[in-house]
Amino acid sequence: MRALVLVLLMLFATPAFAVAVDEQPLADPAQEQMARDLMKEIRCLQCQNQSIEDSNADLAKDLRILVRERIQMGDSPDNVRAYLVDRYGDWIMLEPPVKPSTWFLWGSPFLFLALVLLAVSRRKAAIGGPTPLSDDEKARLDAILAGDTRREDGQ
Amino acid sequence: MQRFLPLVVVLALVVLFLAMMLSDRNPKEIKSVIVGREAPAFSLPGLKDATATITDADLKSGQPILVNFFASWCVPCRAEHEHLMELARERHIPIIGIAYKDDPEKARAFLEELGDPYMVTANDADGRTGIDWGVSGVPETFVIDGKGIVRYRHWGPVVDGNIEAKVMPAIEGAR
Numbered sequence: 001m002r003a004l005v006l007v008l009l010m011l012f013a014t015p016a017f018a019v020a021v022d023e024q025p026l027a028d029p030a031q032e033q034m035a036r037d038l039m040k041e042i043r044c045l046q047c048q049n050q051s052i053e054d055s056n057a058d059l060a061k062d063l064r065i066l067v068r069e070r071i072q073m074g075d076s077p078d079n080v081r082a083y084l085v086d087r088y089g090d091w092i093m094l095e096p097p098v099k100p101s102t103w104f105l106w107g108s109p110f111l112f113l114a115l116v117l118l119a120v121s122r123r124k125a126a127i128g129g130p131t132p133l134s135d136d137e138k139a140r141l142d143a144i145l146a147g148d149t150r151r152e153d154g155q
Numbered sequence: 156m157q158r159f160l161p162l163v164v165v166l167a168l169v170v171l172f173l174a175m176m177l178s179d180r181n182p183k184e185i186k187s188v189i190v191g192r193e194a195p196a197f198s199l200p201g202l203k204d205a206t207a208t209i210t211d212a213d214l215k216s217g218q219p220i221l222v223n224f225f226a227s228w229c230v231p232c233r234a235e236h237e238h239l240m241e242l243a244r245e246r247h248i249p250i251i252g253i254a255y256k257d258d259p260e261k262a263r264a265f266l267e268e269l270g271d272p273y274m275v276t277a278n279d280a281d282g283r284t285g286i287d288w289g290v291s292g293v294p295e296t297f298v299i300d301g302k303g304i305v306r307y308r309h310w311g312p313v314v315d316g317n318i319e320a321k322v323m324p325a326i327e328g329a330r
Contacts, residue, residue: 045185045292046292048183058256059282059291059292062281062283062286063286086188087195087286087289088291089188091185
Protein backbone atom coordinates (compact mmCIF):
# COMPACT_ATOMS: atom_id res chain seq x y z
CA MET A 1 0.00 0.00 0.00
CA ARG A 2 2.73 2.40 1.04
CA ALA A 3 4.79 1.53 -1.97
CA LEU A 4 1.81 2.15 -4.20
CA VAL A 5 1.24 5.59 -2.66
CA LEU A 6 4.89 6.40 -3.09
CA VAL A 7 4.85 5.35 -6.72
CA LEU A 8 1.72 7.40 -7.34
CA LEU A 9 3.29 10.43 -5.65
CA MET A 10 6.36 10.11 -7.82
CA LEU A 11 4.26 9.76 -10.94
CA PHE A 12 2.26 12.89 -10.29
CA ALA A 13 5.03 15.03 -8.85
CA THR A 14 5.95 17.95 -11.07
CA PRO A 15 9.45 19.31 -11.00
CA ALA A 16 9.72 22.70 -9.36
CA PHE A 17 11.34 25.18 -11.65
CA ALA A 18 13.19 27.60 -9.40
CA VAL A 19 14.16 29.89 -12.21
CA ALA A 20 13.37 33.56 -11.84
CA VAL A 21 14.45 34.54 -15.32
CA ASP A 22 11.25 33.95 -17.18
CA GLU A 23 11.40 36.72 -19.74
CA GLN A 24 12.11 36.38 -23.40
CA PRO A 25 15.81 35.53 -23.84
CA LEU A 26 17.83 37.38 -26.45
CA ALA A 27 17.89 35.81 -29.89
CA ASP A 28 21.69 35.75 -30.03
CA PRO A 29 22.89 33.05 -27.58
CA ALA A 30 26.24 34.80 -27.06
CA GLN A 31 24.48 38.03 -26.09
CA GLU A 32 22.04 36.13 -23.89
CA GLN A 33 24.96 34.46 -22.11
CA MET A 34 26.62 37.85 -21.63
CA ALA A 35 23.41 39.27 -20.18
CA ARG A 36 22.91 36.28 -17.89
CA ASP A 37 26.47 36.52 -16.58
CA LEU A 38 25.91 40.19 -15.84
CA MET A 39 22.65 39.51 -14.03
CA LYS A 40 24.53 37.29 -11.60
CA GLU A 41 26.67 40.27 -10.57
CA ILE A 42 23.82 42.68 -10.00
CA ARG A 43 22.14 42.97 -6.65
CA CYS A 44 18.39 42.83 -6.34
CA LEU A 45 17.59 46.06 -4.50
CA GLN A 46 14.50 44.69 -2.85
CA CYS A 47 15.95 41.43 -1.53
CA GLN A 48 19.54 42.67 -1.32
CA ASN A 49 21.41 39.43 -0.88
CA GLN A 50 20.22 37.90 -4.09
CA SER A 51 21.30 38.70 -7.58
CA ILE A 52 18.68 39.92 -10.01
CA GLU A 53 19.22 36.65 -11.83
CA ASP A 54 17.54 34.63 -9.11
CA SER A 55 15.12 37.10 -7.66
CA ASN A 56 11.40 37.28 -8.27
CA ALA A 57 11.12 40.90 -7.18
CA ASP A 58 9.45 43.27 -9.56
CA LEU A 59 12.39 45.64 -9.78
CA ALA A 60 14.75 42.73 -10.43
CA LYS A 61 12.59 41.77 -13.39
CA ASP A 62 12.71 45.35 -14.71
CA LEU A 63 16.47 45.38 -14.33
CA ARG A 64 16.79 42.08 -16.20
CA ILE A 65 14.81 43.53 -19.06
CA LEU A 66 17.03 46.60 -18.95
CA VAL A 67 20.25 44.56 -18.95
CA ARG A 68 19.07 42.56 -21.98
CA GLU A 69 18.07 45.75 -23.74
CA ARG A 70 21.43 47.42 -23.22
CA ILE A 71 23.34 44.31 -24.30
CA GLN A 72 21.20 44.05 -27.40
CA MET A 73 21.93 47.69 -28.17
CA GLY A 74 25.59 46.74 -28.21
CA ASP A 75 26.66 47.94 -24.76
CA SER A 76 29.64 46.15 -23.26
CA PRO A 77 29.19 44.61 -19.81
CA ASP A 78 31.28 47.47 -18.42
CA ASN A 79 28.91 50.00 -19.96
CA VAL A 80 25.94 48.26 -18.37
CA ARG A 81 27.67 48.16 -14.98
CA ALA A 82 28.50 51.86 -15.23
CA TYR A 83 24.90 52.63 -16.23
CA LEU A 84 23.56 50.92 -13.13
CA VAL A 85 26.21 52.22 -10.72
CA ASP A 86 25.49 55.73 -11.98
CA ARG A 87 21.90 55.36 -10.77
CA TYR A 88 22.12 53.12 -7.74
CA GLY A 89 25.72 53.41 -6.58
CA ASP A 90 28.28 50.67 -5.99
CA TRP A 91 25.80 48.86 -3.79
CA ILE A 92 24.05 47.47 -6.84
CA MET A 93 27.11 45.38 -7.65
CA LEU A 94 27.27 42.28 -5.44
CA GLU A 95 31.06 42.53 -5.49
CA PRO A 96 32.33 45.92 -4.32
CA PRO A 97 34.84 47.60 -6.64
CA VAL A 98 38.45 48.10 -5.59
CA LYS A 99 38.97 51.84 -5.08
CA PRO A 100 40.42 54.07 -2.33
CA SER A 101 37.27 53.94 -0.18
CA THR A 102 37.21 50.14 -0.31
CA TRP A 103 40.93 49.47 0.14
CA PHE A 104 40.42 48.69 3.80
CA LEU A 105 37.57 46.33 2.97
CA TRP A 106 39.64 44.39 0.46
CA GLY A 107 42.86 44.62 2.47
CA SER A 108 41.44 43.70 5.87
CA PRO A 109 41.86 39.89 5.49
CA PHE A 110 45.55 40.40 4.73
CA LEU A 111 45.84 42.91 7.54
CA PHE A 112 44.38 40.43 10.02
CA LEU A 113 46.59 37.66 8.69
CA ALA A 114 49.63 39.89 9.20
CA LEU A 115 48.48 40.73 12.73
CA VAL A 116 48.06 37.05 13.60
CA LEU A 117 51.50 36.18 12.17
CA LEU A 118 53.02 39.03 14.17
CA ALA A 119 51.32 37.84 17.36
CA VAL A 120 52.46 34.24 16.79
CA SER A 121 56.06 35.21 16.11
CA ARG A 122 56.15 37.47 19.16
CA ARG A 123 54.78 34.72 21.32
CA LYS A 124 57.34 32.27 20.00
CA ALA A 125 60.12 34.74 20.76
CA ALA A 126 58.78 35.25 24.30
CA ILE A 127 58.64 31.53 25.10
CA GLY A 128 62.03 30.91 23.50
CA GLY A 129 63.05 27.80 21.62
CA PRO A 130 63.90 24.47 23.27
CA THR A 131 67.03 24.54 25.50
CA PRO A 132 70.06 23.07 23.72
CA LEU A 133 71.33 19.63 24.76
CA SER A 134 74.04 19.41 27.39
CA ASP A 135 77.39 17.79 26.46
CA ASP A 136 76.39 14.63 28.26
CA GLU A 137 73.05 14.38 26.45
CA LYS A 138 74.77 15.04 23.16
CA ALA A 139 77.25 12.22 23.73
CA ARG A 140 74.38 9.80 24.52
CA LEU A 141 72.43 10.88 21.45
CA ASP A 142 75.49 10.42 19.25
CA ALA A 143 75.98 6.95 20.69
CA ILE A 144 72.33 6.01 19.97
CA LEU A 145 72.54 7.35 16.44
CA ALA A 146 75.77 5.44 15.88
CA GLY A 147 73.83 2.20 16.54
CA ASP A 148 75.26 1.57 20.00
CA THR A 149 72.05 0.61 21.74
CA ARG A 150 73.63 -1.11 24.77
CA ARG A 151 72.07 -0.06 27.99
CA GLU A 152 74.50 1.54 30.38
CA ASP A 153 73.57 -0.79 33.15
CA GLY A 154 74.81 -3.68 30.99
CA GLN A 155 71.55 -5.60 30.64
CA MET B 156 48.53 45.52 30.27
CA GLN B 157 48.72 42.59 27.89
CA ARG B 158 46.23 40.72 30.07
CA PHE B 159 43.54 43.31 29.52
CA LEU B 160 43.89 43.45 25.77
CA PRO B 161 41.13 40.86 25.03
CA LEU B 162 38.77 42.70 27.38
CA VAL B 163 39.48 46.01 25.65
CA VAL B 164 38.82 44.45 22.24
CA VAL B 165 35.52 42.91 23.37
CA LEU B 166 34.38 46.18 24.98
CA ALA B 167 35.26 48.10 21.83
CA LEU B 168 33.15 45.67 19.78
CA VAL B 169 30.23 45.96 22.22
CA VAL B 170 30.32 49.75 21.90
CA LEU B 171 30.52 49.53 18.11
CA PHE B 172 27.56 47.13 17.83
CA LEU B 173 25.45 49.11 20.29
CA ALA B 174 26.13 52.32 18.38
CA MET B 175 25.10 50.65 15.12
CA MET B 176 21.95 49.15 16.66
CA LEU B 177 20.83 52.36 18.31
CA SER B 178 21.41 54.60 15.31
CA ASP B 179 18.37 55.05 13.09
CA ARG B 180 20.17 53.52 10.16
CA ASN B 181 17.92 51.29 8.10
CA PRO B 182 19.91 48.55 6.37
CA LYS B 183 17.31 48.40 3.60
CA GLU B 184 17.83 52.04 2.82
CA ILE B 185 20.42 52.48 0.13
CA LYS B 186 22.19 55.79 -0.02
CA SER B 187 21.10 57.76 -3.06
CA VAL B 188 23.90 58.63 -5.46
CA ILE B 189 21.92 61.28 -7.31
CA VAL B 190 21.88 63.70 -4.35
CA GLY B 191 24.00 66.71 -5.32
CA ARG B 192 23.53 66.05 -9.02
CA GLU B 193 21.17 67.56 -11.49
CA ALA B 194 17.83 65.78 -11.43
CA PRO B 195 17.82 62.95 -13.99
CA ALA B 196 16.18 63.90 -17.26
CA PHE B 197 12.79 62.43 -17.96
CA SER B 198 9.84 62.87 -20.24
CA LEU B 199 6.59 61.25 -19.18
CA PRO B 200 2.94 61.43 -20.14
CA GLY B 201 0.62 63.08 -17.66
CA LEU B 202 -1.44 60.89 -15.39
CA LYS B 203 -4.63 62.84 -15.76
CA ASP B 204 -4.09 63.97 -19.31
CA ALA B 205 -2.08 61.39 -21.22
CA THR B 206 -1.48 63.82 -24.06
CA ALA B 207 0.43 66.20 -21.78
CA THR B 208 4.20 65.77 -21.40
CA ILE B 209 5.96 66.32 -18.11
CA THR B 210 9.73 66.69 -18.22
CA ASP B 211 12.61 67.61 -15.95
CA ALA B 212 12.25 71.20 -17.25
CA ASP B 213 9.13 71.39 -15.07
CA LEU B 214 11.39 71.02 -12.03
CA LYS B 215 13.32 74.22 -12.64
CA SER B 216 10.79 76.62 -11.23
CA GLY B 217 13.21 78.79 -9.28
CA GLN B 218 11.99 77.45 -5.97
CA PRO B 219 12.32 74.12 -4.14
CA ILE B 220 10.02 71.42 -5.36
CA LEU B 221 9.27 67.88 -4.24
CA VAL B 222 9.17 64.90 -6.55
CA ASN B 223 7.19 62.06 -5.05
CA PHE B 224 7.10 58.56 -6.51
CA PHE B 225 3.89 56.84 -5.47
CA ALA B 226 1.56 54.03 -6.46
CA SER B 227 -1.98 53.06 -5.58
CA TRP B 228 -0.79 49.52 -4.76
CA CYS B 229 1.69 50.83 -2.19
CA VAL B 230 0.51 50.78 1.41
CA PRO B 231 3.06 53.22 2.89
CA CYS B 232 2.04 55.69 0.15
CA ARG B 233 -1.42 55.68 1.65
CA ALA B 234 0.07 56.42 5.06
CA GLU B 235 2.09 59.38 3.83
CA HIS B 236 -0.65 60.83 1.65
CA GLU B 237 -2.31 63.01 4.26
CA HIS B 238 1.10 64.48 5.07
CA LEU B 239 1.72 65.33 1.44
CA MET B 240 -1.72 66.98 1.44
CA GLU B 241 -0.69 69.04 4.44
CA LEU B 242 2.65 70.02 2.87
CA ALA B 243 0.88 71.14 -0.28
CA ARG B 244 -2.17 72.84 1.23
CA GLU B 245 -0.81 74.42 4.39
CA ARG B 246 2.85 74.96 3.60
CA HIS B 247 2.33 75.61 -0.10
CA ILE B 248 5.13 73.36 -1.24
CA PRO B 249 4.85 72.35 -4.89
CA ILE B 250 4.93 68.60 -5.37
CA ILE B 251 5.23 66.67 -8.60
CA GLY B 252 3.72 63.20 -8.32
CA ILE B 253 5.03 60.34 -10.40
CA ALA B 254 2.81 57.26 -10.47
CA TYR B 255 5.30 54.40 -10.44
CA LYS B 256 4.32 51.24 -12.32
CA ASP B 257 0.68 51.75 -11.68
CA ASP B 258 -2.49 51.33 -13.66
CA PRO B 259 -3.37 54.96 -14.50
CA GLU B 260 -7.02 54.24 -13.78
CA LYS B 261 -6.20 53.05 -10.27
CA ALA B 262 -3.72 55.87 -9.64
CA ARG B 263 -6.38 58.41 -10.57
CA ALA B 264 -8.91 56.67 -8.29
CA PHE B 265 -6.33 56.77 -5.49
CA LEU B 266 -6.04 60.56 -5.84
CA GLU B 267 -9.78 60.94 -6.07
CA GLU B 268 -10.25 59.02 -2.86
CA LEU B 269 -7.47 60.57 -0.76
CA GLY B 270 -7.14 63.99 -2.36
CA ASP B 271 -4.61 65.31 -4.83
CA PRO B 272 -1.62 67.11 -3.30
CA TYR B 273 0.23 67.33 -6.60
CA MET B 274 0.84 70.35 -8.75
CA VAL B 275 1.17 67.96 -11.66
CA THR B 276 1.18 64.17 -11.99
CA ALA B 277 3.12 62.02 -14.44
CA ASN B 278 2.75 58.38 -15.32
CA ASP B 279 5.86 56.19 -15.18
CA ALA B 280 4.18 53.04 -16.44
CA ASP B 281 7.27 50.87 -16.98
CA GLY B 282 9.28 52.26 -14.06
CA ARG B 283 12.17 53.43 -16.24
CA THR B 284 12.14 56.95 -14.83
CA GLY B 285 12.18 55.34 -11.39
CA ILE B 286 15.33 53.42 -12.38
CA ASP B 287 16.93 56.62 -13.69
CA TRP B 288 16.25 58.22 -10.31
CA GLY B 289 17.64 55.24 -8.43
CA VAL B 290 14.28 54.38 -6.93
CA SER B 291 14.25 50.98 -5.25
CA GLY B 292 10.66 51.07 -4.09
CA VAL B 293 7.80 53.44 -3.40
CA PRO B 294 7.33 55.84 -1.79
CA GLU B 295 10.46 57.88 -2.38
CA THR B 296 10.53 61.65 -2.28
CA PHE B 297 13.18 63.98 -3.67
CA VAL B 298 13.80 67.60 -2.78
CA ILE B 299 14.91 69.55 -5.85
CA ASP B 300 16.21 73.09 -5.55
CA GLY B 301 15.27 75.96 -7.88
CA LYS B 302 18.13 75.12 -10.24
CA GLY B 303 17.05 71.54 -10.63
CA ILE B 304 19.71 70.00 -8.35
CA VAL B 305 18.66 67.07 -6.17
CA ARG B 306 19.25 68.11 -2.58
CA TYR B 307 17.72 65.30 -0.58
CA ARG B 308 16.16 61.92 -1.11
CA HIS B 309 13.65 60.66 1.43
CA TRP B 310 13.40 56.89 1.45
CA GLY B 311 10.08 55.54 2.65
CA PRO B 312 6.97 57.41 3.70
CA VAL B 313 7.06 61.09 4.61
CA VAL B 314 5.30 60.90 7.97
CA ASP B 315 5.01 62.89 11.19
CA GLY B 316 8.44 62.67 12.77
CA ASN B 317 10.57 63.04 9.69
CA ILE B 318 8.77 66.02 8.14
CA GLU B 319 10.14 68.43 10.73
CA ALA B 320 13.38 66.51 11.23
CA LYS B 321 14.37 65.87 7.64
CA VAL B 322 12.09 67.01 4.86
CA MET B 323 11.47 70.61 5.95
CA PRO B 324 15.15 71.32 6.73
CA ALA B 325 16.04 69.96 3.28
CA ILE B 326 13.46 72.23 1.65
CA GLU B 327 14.68 75.23 3.64
CA GLY B 328 18.26 74.37 2.71
CA ALA B 329 17.28 74.30 -0.97
CA ARG B 330 15.83 77.82 -0.93
